[in-house]
Structures are given as structure tokens and as C-alpha cells.
Amino acid sequence: AQTVTQSQPEMSVQEAETVTLSCTYDTSESDYYLFWYKQPPSRQMILVIRQEAYKQQNATENRFSVNFQKAAKSFSLKISDSQLGDAAMYFCAYRSADNYGQNFVFGPGTRLSVLP
Amino acid sequence: GAVVSQHPSRVICKSGTSVKIECRSLDFQATTMFWYRQFPKQSLMLMATSNEGSKATYEQGVEKDKFLINHASLTLSTLTVTSAHPEDSSFYICSARDLLRGEKLFFGSGTQLSVL
Numbered sequence: 306a307q308t309v310t311q312s313q314p315e316m317s318v319q320e321a322e323t324v325t326l327s328c329t330y331d332t333s334e335s336d337y338y339l340f341w342y343k344q345p346p347s348r349q350m351i352l353v354i355r356q357e358a359y360k361q362q363n364a365t366e367n368r369f370s371v372n373f374q375k376a377a378k379s380f381s382l383k384i385s386d387s388q389l390g391d392a393a394m395y396f397c398a399y400r401s402a403d404n405y406g407q408n409f410v411f412g413p414g415t416r417l418s419v420l421p
Numbered sequence: 422g423a424v425v426s427q428h429p430s431r432v433i434c435k436s437g438t439s440v441k442i443e444c445r446s447l448d449f450q451a452t453t454m455f456w457y458r459q460f461p462k463q464s465l466m467l468m469a470t471s472n473e474g475s476k477a478t479y480e481q482g483v484e485k486d487k488f489l490i491n492h493a494s495l496t497l498s499t500l501t502v503t504s505a506h507p508e509d510s511s512f513y514i515c516s517a518r519d520l521l522r523g524e525k526l527f528f529g530s531g532t533q534l535s536v537l
Contacts, residue, residue, distance in 0.1 A: 338524045348459075348512065350528035357524075396464060400524060408455055409516075409526055413464045 307332045309399050309412035317418040318387045325372075326382045326415050328397030336402040339373065339380045340409070345393040353395070356380065358402070384417075392419045424448055425517050427529025434505055435537055442500045442532045444515030450495040451517035455526070456488075459512045468513075471498045505536045 308331045318324035330339070341353040356364045356373050363371050368388075372381045384391055397412040424447040434440050444454055452473050457465040469479045469490050477490035487509075489501040498517075502509055515529040 340526075342528075347530070348514075349530045350465075350514065350516070352525060352527075355524065398526075400526075402524070408467050408470060411464045416462075 307334075307337075307399050307401070307410045309397050309410050311395075311397055311412040311415050313415045314413070315416045315418070317420055318384070318391075319420050320387055320389060322387055323383060323385045324387055324417065326384075326395050326397075326417065328380045328382070328412055330378050330380065330397070330399050330410075330412075332378070332399065332401075334401055334403060338400045338402060339371075340398040340400070341369070341371070341380075341382045342396045342398060342411075343391075343393045344396065344414075345390075350396075354382065387419050389419050389421065392417055425451075425515065425527045425529045427515050427532060429532060430530060431533045431535075433535045433537065436506050437504055440502045440505055440534060442502075442513055442515070442534075444498045444500070444517065444529050446496045446517045446519075446527070449517075449519040449521070451498075451519065452495060454492060454498040454515055454517045456490060456498075456500050457514045457516070459514060459531075461512075465514060468500075502534065505534070507536045510534055510536045 310329045337358045339356045343351045354366045368385045370383045394414045396414045398409045400409045426445045454471040456468045468483045469477045471477045471492040473492045479485045492498040514531045516526045
């Protein structure tokens with residue numbers, strides 16, 4: 306079974322600064338997807354960014370980018386120019402590409418605080 | 422992006438009553454929907470996978486007679502908490518997979534259930 310680990314329960318960053326959230330995962334599969342989801346105080350889960358494992362190029366979405374290291378099974382999220390609205394719980398998630406109906410596996414989450 | 426509507430957003434009920442939570446995909450067909458439970462400051466815990474037209478698949482430890490799931494159409498899944506007790510109080514979230522965008526998961530806004 307796949308597992309996802311987020312070793313930082315809490316992080317804080319100064320507004321306008323850059324922060325990196327860590328995520329590691331364990332799998333024996335070669336093809337899969339990785340995601341970062343954000344859950345603000347409203348508790349609505351919002352997709353931040355996704356990465357296909359077969360792509361070497363790191364995904365980027367505006368101020369959000371990932372550092373995907375397949376061999377190390379690492380998938381960190383970098384938030385540049387942090388804004389107050391970035392404060393939220395961030396969940397790293399894994400999904401196998403083999404089984405179309407398979408569930409996502411979520412990490413325990415990292416709570417990010419943005420300091421003004 | 423795809424929209425998933427979840428209702429109600431909050432419900433308070435007396436112990437012993439049943440509560441139904443609806444999850445609708447508004448602009449896409451969802452052959453698979455997932456139901457999660459989230460305790461305060463914790464990650465999402467998968468309860469069951471709901472497939473349209475068939476019985477739901479429950480995770481180990483989840484009582485299928487307590488948490489009834491129905492996925493009668495491609496746009497609607499319901500979770501009924503039967504004979505609710507205070508220990509069932511929690512935040513419940515549904516998610517749906519768009520068949521055409523299979524690797525993405527879209528979430529409802531969640532339901533906070535409080536059983537008195």
C-alpha cells in the first residue's frame with residue numbers, strides 16, 4: 306500500500322517570503338500522480354498543483370511550484386511571494402495511474418501560517 | 422473548474438436520528454465518488470468509495486449499516502448516517518472524479534455534523 310508522509314506539522318512564513326513544504330511517499334509503482342491540496346479555514350479542499358510521475362519537468366502554477374524527485378520519492382511544494390491568503394492546511398496526495406477508480410492517499414497535512 | 426455541491430453544510434441533530442448528506446457533481450458526470458471523514462486538525466480519512474449503480478466499497482472499520490451510501494445517478498451520491506450518536510459528530514467531505522479529467526479530484530465544501 307502507498308503511504309504519504311508530511312514531516313512538518315506546522316510551518317510559518319513571513320508575507321512576501323518563500324516557503325517550502327515537504328512531502329515524501331512510498332510506492333512500488335512507476336506510474337502515478339501527485340497533488341498538493343489546500344484547505345483554508347473554510348475547509349473547502351482546493352487543488353493547488355499536480356504532477357505526473359512520468360514527466361521529469363516540475364509543475365508550476367503561478368507562485369506555486371514543486372520539486373519532484375522521483376528516485377528519492379520526494380515531492381515538495383514551494384510557495385513564492387507568500388500572501389496572507391495562503392494560510393491553510395496543505396495536504397500532499399498520491400494516486401495510482403493504474404487503477405482508474407482508486408482512491409487518493411493523503412498525507413497528514415502541514416498547517417501553514419503567514420505572518421504579516 | 423468542475424463543481425461539486427454538498428448539502429447541508431452544517432447539521433445538528435438529536436441522538437438516535439438519521440441524517441442524509443448529498444453530494445452532487447454540477448457540471449460533469451462522476452462515476453466514482455468518495456466519502457471522507459475529517460477530525461479536527463487531522464487529515465482526510467476515506468470511509469467509502471461509491472460507484473454509480475453498484476454497492477459502495479467501505480474501508481476497514483467503517484460500519485456499512487451505520488453509514489449508508491447510495492449512488493443512484495452519475496451526478497448524485499448520498500451518505501446517510503443512521504441512528505446518529507455523539508461519536509459520529511465530525512466533518513464529512515465528499516469528492517468526485519470527472520471521467521474526462523480522471524486524475525483530478527473535486528471536493529464538496531463539507532458537512533459539519535453535530536449530534537447532541
